[in-house]
Amino acid sequence: MRRLRDVFYINANLEEQYFIYYGMEFHEFIQYCPVNLENLLITDGQYIANGFNDHWFFETAVGKEGILELAREDIYGLGNFHWIDYNNEEDLNQCTPEEKAEVLYLSHFGKPLNSPFFDRIKNQFVYLAHDDGWYCKLYCRDILVFKEILANKIIGTVSTNKRRKIYPMAEEIKNQLFELTKEGLLIDFSNIYRDSRSIGLRFYVIGHYEDMDEMYNNLERNKRKAKFSRFLEHKNKQWKICNG
Known part of the structure; x- marks a missing residue:
């Protein structure tokens, strides 16, 4: 049975120029x-x-x-x-x-x-x-293309209201997120925070998985055991990474 893609997980191997991911x-x-x-x-x-x-x-x-x-x-x-x-x-x-x-x-x-x-x-x-949407291994001739895909995916997923403009990410933010894909980056779309001024979501570094059943079926445990977690926020026309 098809499942809702409520997270985006990326496990990157930049030396061999591929990304294994779930959720796109x-x-x-x-x-x-x-x-x-x-x-x-x-x-x-x-x-x-x-x-x-x-x-x-x-x-x-x-x-x-x-x-x-x-x-x-x-x-x-x-x-x-x-x-x-x-x-x-x-x-x-x-x-x-x-x-x-x-x-x-x-x-x-x-x-x-x-x-x-x-x-x-x-x-x-x-x-x-x-x-x-469950498993993909993507080889990229130019690995930095995936940095743009990652940013676009995040923006596209949180942009549910056409009257509310979501601005592009600064290169610094895109670079930080892209760097974390080397350690197994999990973007959590299951609980997006919204108010009149901001939109935010949490992300985690959960390590390397090639088996998406193992990654997803133990999702809550993987979040609890994450190397670290941060909050990605869009506010005042810009994106920032917060410790909260």
């Missing part, structure tokens, strides 16, 4: 990602796509409209949902058997034989998800 669905990733994706090659997960590549025998989401169309699908119902982005069909079709083998190995085993990034197709990401 595919449509949110597309919404919050600052990178314009050209096309997606779906390496695991069957759905009726707007494209099919005869060289790879995989479905594709072609162009911005194709990707947005895919984001409206029931991704959760696919189970596994793996994709790699590519710049154009011509370069994708020119991939060697060795390059194809590397992409397939990466999709199947969740780790690269060499690198998760392929110069020929100029991919920015490798997206390896299971049960949309």
